[in-house]
Amino acid sequence: MHAPLPSRFGAPHNPVAMETTITSAPRSAARHTISPVLAPLQDRLAGSPVPPFEIELQDGSVNLLGPRTSDEEPRFRLTIRDPRGLKSLLALDELQVGTSYVNGDIDVEGDMLSCLDLRRVLTDRHPVGSVMRFIVPMVIGQRRSDMSWVPKHYDHGNEFYFAFLDKPYRMYSQALYTRDDEPLEQAVRTKLDYIVDVCRLGAGSRILDIGGGWGALERFIGPRGINSTMLTISHEQFKFLSDWCASHSMPCRLDVVRESIFAYDPAEQYDAITLLGVMEHLPDYPRLFERFSRLLKPGGRVYMDFAAGSEKFRVSSFTYKYVFEGNHTPVYLPGLFKAAIANGFEPIAVHNDRHSYYLTLQAWARNLEAAHDSVRKIVSEQVYRLFHLYLWGGAHQLERSGSLESYRVVFQRAAGRPSSEIGCYRAI
Numbered sequence: 062m063h064a065p066l067p068s069r070f071g072a073p074h075n076p077v078a079m080e081t082t083i084t085s086a087p088r089s090a091a092r093h094t095i096s097p098v099l100a101p102l103q104d105r106l107a108g109s110p111v112p113p114f115e116i117e118l119q120d121g122s123v124n125l126l127g128p129r130t131s132d133e134e135p136r137f138r139l140t141i142r143d144p145r146g147l148k149s150l151l152a153l154d155e156l157q158v159g160t161s162y163v164n165g166d167i168d169v170e171g172d173m174l175s176c177l178d179l180r181r182v183l184t185d186r187h188p189v190g191s192v193m194r195f196i197v198p199m200v201i202g203q204r205r206s207d208m209s210w211v212p213k214h215y216d217h218g219n220e221f222y223f224a225f226l227d228k229p230y231r232m233y234s235q236a237l238y239t240r241d242d243e244p245l246e247q248a249v250r251t252k253l254d255y256i257v258d259v260c261r262l263g264a265g266s267r268i269l270d271i272g273g274g275w276g277a278l279e280r281f282i283g284p285r286g287i288n289s290t291m292l293t294i295s296h297e298q299f300k301f302l303s304d305w306c307a308s309h310s311m312p313c314r315l316d317v318v319r320e321s322i323f324a325y326d327p328a329e330q331y332d333a334i335t336l337l338g339v340m341e342h343l344p345d346y347p348r349l350f351e352r353f354s355r356l357l358k359p360g361g362r363v364y365m366d367f368a369a370g371s372e373k374f375r376v377s378s379f380t381y382k383y384v385f386e387g388n389h390t391p392v393y394l395p396g397l398f399k400a401a402i403a404n405g406f407e408p409i410a411v412h413n414d415r416h417s418y419y420l421t422l423q424a425w426a427r428n429l430e431a432a433h434d435s436v437r438k439i440v441s442e443q444v445y446r447l448f449h450l451y452l453w454g455g456a457h458q459l460e461r462s463g464s465l466e467s468y469r470v471v472f473q474r475a476a477g478r479p480s481s482e483i484g485c486y487r488a489i
Contacts (some may be wrong), residue, residue, distance in 0.1 A: 069328050069479035071101065071335055074116050079164060080382050081258070084318065093130035093170055093248065094124075094126050094298075095120060095124050095125070095306070096122060096128065096241070098110075098118075098147070099116060099124055099126065099151075099152070101127050101153070102126065102150065102151060102182075103232050104152065105153055105182045106127060106194065108184055109181055109182050110178065111127055111175075111178045111179055111181060111182060112127060112128070112133060112135075112136045112175050112178065113125060113126065113128055113134070113135045113136065114125030114126055114127055114134055114135045114136055114138065114139065114171075114175070114176070114212060115137075115138040115139070116135045116138070116139045116140075116141065117138060117139070117140040117141065117152075118147070119141055119142070119143075119144070119147075119178055123234075123260065125139075125180055127321040133193070134391075135171070135248065135383050136171055136172045136175035136176070137152075137169060137170060137171030137173070137175050137176040138169070138170045138171055138235045139167055139168070139169060139171050139176070139210070140167065140168040140170070141166070141167060142165060142166055142168060142171075143165075143166040145161060145164070145166045145313050146166030146167040149161040149166065149167070150167065151349040152263065152322050153184055154183060154184055154185070155180060155183040155184065155185040155377060155378065155379060156185060156187060156377075156378040156379050156382065158179070158183060159328065159379040159383075159450060160379070160383075161488065162446060162450055163383070163443050163446045163450065165442060165443075165446070170362045171455040173268060173426070174456065174460070177454060177457040177461070177462065178409055178457075179263065179376055179454060180457075180462065181427050184377075185377055185378050187378040190378055190381070190382060191206075191378070194381050194386075194387050194388045195374075195388055196390060197387065198387070200374060201324065203345065204321045204324055206321055206387055206388075207294060207321055207342065208227060208294050208321065209386070210385075210387035210389075211294055211295070211385075211387075212294055212297075213294055213296045213386055214281040214384065215297065215298055215385075216296055216297045216298075216366055217439075217440050217444055218299040218439050218440065219275065219297055219298075219301050220439055221278065221436060221439045221440050221444075222275070223275075224428065224432040224435060224436050224439075225420075225425045225426075225428035225432060225448075225452075226425065226428075227245045227246045227249045227388065227427040228246065228278050229246055229249070229280070230249050230250075230251050230253065230277040230278075230281060231249075231274070231275040231277055231280075232249050232253070232274070232275075232277035232278075232488060233274050233275070233277070233336065233337075233338055233484070234274075234337040234338025234339075235252070235338070235366060235417055235418035235421045235422075236248035236249045236251070236420070236421045236424075236466055237249075237251045237252035237254050237255060237414065237417055237469075238251075238416070238417045238420050238421075239251065241487065244418065245304075245424040245428075246424075247422065248275070248417065248420070248421070248452075250281070251333050252366075252469075253278060253281040253282075254281075254468075256278065256335060256337075256364050257281070257282060257285070257287075257299055257482055258259055259362070259364060259409070259410060259471050260333040260335070260362045260364050260471075261286070261332075261333075262282060262285075262287050262332070262333060263286075264285060264287065265286060265287075265288070265291075266287045266288065266289075266332045266333065267287075267288045267306060267329075267331050267332050268282075268287065268289050268290070268294065268331055268332060268333045268334065268335055269280045269288050269289075269290050269331040269333075269335070269356060270290065270292065270334075270335050270337075271292045271293045271322050271335065271336045271339055271401060272292065272293060272336060272337065272338070272339030272342070273289075273291025273292060273293050273298070273302060273317065274298060274337065275298060275301060275302070276291065276301075276302055276315075276335070278335060278337060279291065279313075279315055282313070283309065283311035283312075283315065284311055284312070284313075285311045285313075286312045286313050286316040288313050288315070289313070289314075289315055289316070290315075290316045290317070290318060290327075290331075291315070291316070291317045291318070291326060292317075292318050292319075292320060292321075293317065293318075293319060294319060294320070294321060296395070296479075297320075298377075299317060299319040302315075302317040303317055303468070303488050307371055309367045320341065322349065322352055323348065323349075323352060323433035325352075325356075325357075325358070330355075330356060330357060330358045331356055331357055331358065332358055332361050333357075333361055333362050333363070333364065334353060334356060334357055334362075334364070335364045335365070336361045336363070336364070336365040336366075336367075337365075337366060338367065338396075339365070339366055339367075340365050340366075340367040341368060341385070341392065342385075342389055343388060344373070344374070344389075344390050344445045345403070345405065346397050346399075346400035346401075347400040349400070350400045350401050350403070350404035350406060351404055353404065353406070353472075353474070354404050354405055354406075354474060357474045358474070359474055359475075359478060360473065360475055360478060360481070361474050362472065362473050362474075363406065363471065363472040363473075363474075364456070364470075364471050365469070365472075366414065366463055366467070366468065366469045367391070367392045367467070367468060367470075368389035368391045368394070368418065368431075368455070368459075368466070368467050369392040369393070369394055369463070369465070369466040369467060369468055370390070370393065370465060370466065371393075372390065372393070372467070373390055373391075373396060375390070375391070376389065376390055376391070380451075383447055384447070390467075391465060392468075394468070397470070401472050405474060405477065406474055407472065407475050407476075408471070408472055408475055409471040409472060409473050409482065410469070410470065410471040411468060411469070411470050411471075412468060412469040412470075413466070413467070413468060414466060414468055414469055415459050415460075415465075415467045416459075416460070417467070418455075418459050419459040420455040421462040422452050422453070422455045422459070423456050423487075425452050426449065426452040426453050426456065429448060430449070433445065441473070446460075469480075
């Protein structure tokens with residue numbers, strides 16, 4: 062993480078324990094006693110849907126919080142490692158609690174999704190920080206802001222991301238599941254196959270892959286003779302892709318350009334444009350579709366997948382401070398469709414991927430937990446904890462809180478032209 066944080070870490074935690082539910086001894090009268098210092102938190106929990114849980118204080122005492130009438134065993138335990146951890150918890154502020162977890166002032170054991178239910182009783186009011194993420198682009202421009210902000214999420218070392226992504230393709234966007242117990246790798250292939258199908262790609266096709274990541278789509282389409290130009294503004298992804306473009310042996314042409322989509326101006330047009338998990342970084346929809354109308358051949362298609370929300374720029378303080386800095390936002394569908402239609406694009410397909418994205422994030426989080434020891438040779442404990450919280454937090458928003466959505470959308474540059482649509486695409 063590039064934003065400065067205190068250097069100390071908490072006591073080593075057990076990454077395996079974070080994906081299981083802890084087992085506690087049966088309740089006794091003594092376990093109903095709560096330290097007076099935790100009374101404000103217990104008061105806030107009254108009537109909330111947060112399940113029972115435990116807090117272990119620095120003096121070793123274990124306090125049971127949550128519903129009084131439930132016989133349910135505690136779902137998770139918070140262990141306070143430092144006075145700052147207790148202070149942040151009692152502040153009932155989401156940003157402070159999240160920061161304390163990243164710093165190791167608080168440890169978590171047990172069901173991480175249930176632990177994240179605590180967000181229901183925490184506040185998140187940081188108006189100054191919220192305003193600043195919009196002022197900076199106004200002063201220095203969106204391109205310069207993006208070139209500074211966006212790489213911070215993607216430049217922790219390629220091997221770090223490879224530790225939790227699927228192995229064959231290393232795709233950093235939601236996979237497409239057909240059942241809950243499907244392997245991540247198969248779900249990734251299903252999605253990539255869908256993209257080829259819906260964009261009508263074949264040997265000789267030429268695509269523009271905005272935010273090319275580590276070339277997941279290209280590894281899938283390259284053997285089919287489909288050519289790609291990848292855009293990235295990540296320093297490390299650009300170096301990785303440049304080396305790969307110079308050494309691959311697939312029957313296709315691959316190029317990589319380190320540039321913002323808003324400044325990229327090639328002489329030729331493309332058969333299709335793809336954006337896999339990139340739209341959250343591109344909130345200026347009218348300007349973006351204006352660029353698409355110049356870069357895409359008439360009748361060409363734009364494929365995109367993304368997280369979405371019911372309100373534009375509604376992002377937690379923790380997210381815009383540590384995970385995706387700046388004016389990153391879940392996609393706002395009404396604004397997206399309005400901009401597309403205004404620039405001569407018509408929607409071809411819309412698919413709800415909310416459960417698939419949840420399953421993807423869950424798989425990534427568990428992969429990261431399993432790779433904890435090896436990952437710690439690449440990044441700090443803080444970066445590990447940051448991504449651990451980010452991945453489980455996204456899964457929670459998609460599956461438990463309902464505050465995040467996910468979609469695949471396909472547009473065609475076809476306004477004013479005869480339509481070639483007949484039948485329907487696979488509703489995977």
